Amino acid sequence: MIAALLAEPDPTTTPTVGVDCRMDTVCKQIYDITGNAWFAESSFWILVKPLRIILILLIALLIRWAAHRMISRLVRTSAHASVPAILRPLRERIPSAPAATADPSAVVPERRRQRAEAIGSVLRNTVTAVVFAIAVLLILSELNFNLAPLIASAGIAGVALGFGAQSLVKDVLSGIFMLLEDQYGVGDTVDLGEATGIVEAVGLRITTVRDARGVLWYIRNGEIIRVGNKSQGWALVIVDMPIGYAGVEEATSVMRAAAAEVAEDPDLAAHFVEPPDVLGVEQVTVDGAVIRTIAKTTADGQFDVGRELRRRLSEALDASGITARIAATRMFPRPAAPNGEGDTRGGAT
Structure with a gap:
């Protein structure tokens, strides 16, 4: 037994590939075809991995392009009378509402176009963030990063951020629902409680209103409890x-x-x-x-x-x-x- 340990390795012994290569179908096939462990390992890290990363990026860009194209088409069709339900004002989606029986041509196209573009911008940004976040995780997985601690850390950071930025999340969610329900838009005369005037800008977090005295009010969407719109219908x-x-x-x-x-x-x-x-x-x-x-x-x-x-x-x-x-x-x-x-x-x- 001691002699066997001290004996020199047989040069005719064929080296085997690593665990990563054995677990990969392409690398294993290359090794089976060539019988060369070094070539299989090199092909795996120099050829297979970069090609997979490039393929992930291409698929992500393709999905993002298709989603943006669909959203842009949705925004373009919003200027016509037949609009998807998600872009209709809340009062038009309720059958018993007076506006549901009104002439569709009475709805101002420019107002609907502005609202649709705002919603489309939010949807496009959301799609981009989600698609590229998934693509980054897949690329890190291809580079053999352990994603479990990263995902756990991201979850803890998200919970901490959620507790620390509750007002911000509330403002953004209120802004999104405000756009979807078409509560008010740029140029409308509104009564928001503390401020009454003409809406000059609408954002996901802040609404800007100029009152009759010329004072410009910046109002957080999450703090708007009631809206009296004097410019609708x-x-x-x-x-x-x-x-x-x-x-x-x-x-x-x-x-x-x-x-x-x-x-x-x-x-x-x-x-x-x-x-x-x-x-x-x-x-x-x-x-x-x-x-x-x-x-x-x-x-x-x-x-x-x-x-x-x-x-x-x-x-x-x-x-x-x-x-x-x-x-x-x-x-x-x-x-x-x-x-x-x-x-x-x-x-x-």
Whole structure:
């Protein structure tokens, strides 16, 4: 036994390949064909491994290209009336919603295109990150890296990041659902609670709103609890006009004629969804009756119609003499007479 250990190795003995090569089908076939362990090992590390890494990268690029092409096609088709359900506003996906029965051409294509591009950008970035993350893991596996500790470390880091960045995750998720549900978009007039104004920019984390005073508000999407959008669908203009103790029928007739003139104005006719209507006495105050007038308008034209409707109603009441009768019924205090002389009680003016 000692002699066998001290004996020199037989030069005719054929060396065997390593474990990695034996476990690989291509390397084992090369060894079986050539019978040369060195050539099989060299081919395995110089030829087979690089080719597999290149193949993984090519497949990843192909999958990414196909996914981006599909998303881009989805974005392009969103400008038409027939859109996938995922890109439809939430109110259009609910059968009982009023907008579900509305004319599809009433939806503004530019608004839908902007929203679709934002969603498409998010989807493309997500696909790129997922595909290349998987490709990197496969390449590391080809280089014989032990992925178990790496994946475990990534999981622990993800949990720690999730606890430390809860507000960030909340903002991003809220931004994604806001885009999918089309709660608001750039150019909309919204009421977000603390800030009311026109939306200037919409991001996954921050929404930018400029109010009537010109102040620019940066609002985190996760902090938006409620949204009042004044630019979607139609709007209802409500005008309450006091008539004092004048005749209700007379004031109503005058106001209906003035409202009809506003509806027939060529500059404003396109903004009316329904003709304006004078409903009647809305309330009675110490100064007399208050008559309500309503007008159903487009979202874009509600402010112009409201201002013009108030102006025409005021002028009509003034021209009919009702405004003068309102002033005559009011009581104003008189200035005190000098040295306490005269009557200091209030009187009609």
